[in-house]
Amino acid sequence: MTKQLVLMDHDGGVDDYLATMLLLTMDGIELLGVVVTPANCYVQSAVSATRKIIDLMEFSHIPVAESTVRGINPFPTLYRRDSFIVDHLPILNQRETITTPLVAETGQDFMIQVLREATSPVTLMVTGPLTTVAVALDKAPDIEAKIHKIVWMGGALNVAGNVEKSLEAGQDGSAEWNVYWDAISAARVWQTQIEIIMCPLDLTNNVPVTSELVYKMGRQRHYPISDLAGQCYALVIPQDxxxxxxxxxxxxxxxxxxxxxxxxxxxxxxxxSQGRTKVVPSGRKIYAMDKVDKEAFYDYILQQWAR
Ligand SMILES: [Ca+2]
Structure with missing residues (x-):
């Protein structure tokens, strides 16, 4: 079986590390690298934590790149500081040195290089804003043909956004954060022919991180990855x-x-409504994850992290 080529682009939130940890457990995937977009994080911490996680999971041949793109509306400091905390977790600091390479190029240039060199089209797994992808496409339009599809966490179609409604900030509450950070770049990606499969708030609102599930991760205590996942979720469980x-x-x-x-x-x-993903007749066709078998998903992540 040939493996699905994947390049990950995450933005350094707690959820992003856990997504990386899940991706690294998948047998059918060949992960070509991880780009960190400086959005829901402090980027030095996020890059460091990402490399330590890849080391811990014993995939230290996979390169990490720091994107230097900029957004428009910054994420709240309260969220961004989680990257600093995760980078300090004891389980990620049992070794003195980091083996997973940090590439010299910027994340956007690394993305261009990986796509150009790939032997077949690559799936982009994007769990932050689409800015690095948009900048790479502007710099090297030829890479569009090398993108098999984009699987993206972002958007809110028929539910409220998660950027708080605020007259002061000029926001009506319809935007989802990954779009709001840089809606211009999301719109740039919308102009391409690339297949987009998004995971909007419409679906994620139905799939909470529950205490029960975090306790279950703890009971898999002989497995360091399950322990790390439980610690990461424990950090954020007071929030919704x-x-x-x-x-x-x-x-x-x-x-x-x-x-x-x-x-x-x-x-x-x-x-x-800056940052809204609006359903409109004759708009850009995308696929949204509409329903999920929740129990199968919960069982899957518990099983994958039991290592
Ligand atoms: Ca994210």
Whole structure:
């Protein structure tokens, strides 16, 4: 069986590390590298934590690259500091040195290089804003042909966004954070012919991180990866936390757990709805993950992290 080529682009939130940890357990995937987009994190910490996780999981040949793109609306500091905490977790600091390479090029240049050199089209697994992808496409339009599809956690189609409604900030509450950070770049990707399969808040709102599940991760205590996953979720369980990036990423391992639905959409880039993924007639066709077999998903992640 030939493996599915994947390049991951995450933005350093707690959920992003867990998505990376899940991707690394998938047998049918060949992970070509991990790009860190400086959005829901402090990027030095996020790059460091990512490399330590890859070391811990014994895949230290997989390169990590730091994207230097910029967004428009910064993520809240409260979320971004999680990257600093994760980078300090004891289980990630049992070794003095990091083996997983940090490439010299920027994340956007690394993305171009990986796609150009790939022997067949590559799936982009994006769990943060689409800015690095958009910048890479602007710099090297030829790479579009090398992108098999984009699987993306982002957007809110027929539910409210997760950016708080605020007159002061000029936001009506319809935007999802990964779009809102840089809606112009999301709109840029929307202009391509690339197949987009998104995991919107419409679905993730139904898949919470529950205490019961975090306790179950703890009971798999002989497995360091399950222990790390439980520690990461323990950090964020006081917030209303959902399987965002992890739910999107699990699609690569088990697409049959999901039902997709096609929508016609546009990205709103200005005004009070800046960052909204709006359903409009004759808009850009995308697939959204519409339903998921929750029990199968919960069982899957517990099983994959039992190592
Ligand atoms: Ca993320």
């Amino acid at each position: 936390y959902y399987f965002w990036d992890v739910l999107a990423t699990a699609y690569l391992g088990h697409p049959e757990f999901y039902q997709l639905r096609e929508w016609e959409t546009e990205i709103i880039t200005t005004g009070l």
